[in-house]
Amino acid sequence: MIKQAKFVISNTDYRKCPAPTKPEFAFIGRSNVGKSSLINMLTNHKNLAKISGKPGKTQLINHFEINDNWFMVDLPGYGFAKVSKSIKNTWEKMISDYLTNRDNLVALFVLVDSRLDPQPIDLEFITWCGQHGIPFVIIFTKSDKQGKSKTNQNVSKFLDECVKIFGEAPQYFITSAQNAEGKEDVIAFIDNEVIEYYDSLK
Template sequence: MKITSSEYLASAVKPEQYPELVVPEVALVGRSNVGKSSFINTMINRKNLARTSGKPGKTQTLNFYLVNNSMIFTDVPGYGFAKVAKSHRQAWQKMIEEYLLKRENLKGVVQLIDIRHLPTNEDKEMFFWLLEKQIPVMVVLTKADKISKGKVQKHVSDICKQLNIPLSYPIVFSSETGLGREEAWEAILDFIQL
């Protein structure tokens, strides 16, 4: 995928704040420290359009990024890590569900899971919830550069068993090396059928 332009569009917590642009959108979900911002930056060949943070739970809004004037990546607040009040978390959950269930431009979800660990309960809940709601989802296993090449297949296999998906399903990804970038673009373009 050749990237000709990318820009931050908006942050939103409610539908009236969503961008009015009618182009396909792909949402990115995952734990707070799974590397969603790094994924976006790698996919669009930019160092820090999406801001990365060492402090999990930093993203508290839906952040919209326009790519090639033809599609949007929506960075969704991370789950499972943020040290915030329960009431705050419930508000996030409502905001995320509303976006994922009601946004007409949404074509699919990229769920990011850290390849080094088995899926958490939140990972599994999110994955099975998306399936139940019939929202197209692809799984991307991030931080592949953090484990030895010889262990990748075992980690993939263990994660696939937990999610009950075929071994060929997830995309192994590294924002450090660019591994999996082309495969991820192929899958995303399939979603949005550009």
């Protein structure tokens, strides 16, 4: 359960992030996938993460401390943001440096739009995660935007593509920021991982 969420710091460099003394859970996804809305839903805040209809709003590594116990990290989106190539390359380096150098990163939540067929850019990103040993979990967003059967159909298609890449399907959650679907499951997953993280330090 998330009782407290507070902004800590924004960075462009993983070396300036908070000391890696607490377990960390990062959120990333294609531009406009609903990342900010999901983060606000999970934390019971309206404006913890900035929401924008304009892709590419998140441009920094944003750390939030949750319950004084773990970090939630809002990462820039990848994909269709209308920014210059030099800025895009800077973001990509910033994200890859962060993901490959944070030893306290317990899980990366990769957000995927449940309304769409599998998108190459999402599959390319999780393939990169697999190649670099980044522990990731899929979060399908916007499940309220179409019927349940359509959501399940698109989820199955995406998981089938994952099996082709990895030989097995990753852990996943189906969510909606509008009606809080999946909220309890995602929080329960994080809570369990936080307990295991601290147990492993004993």
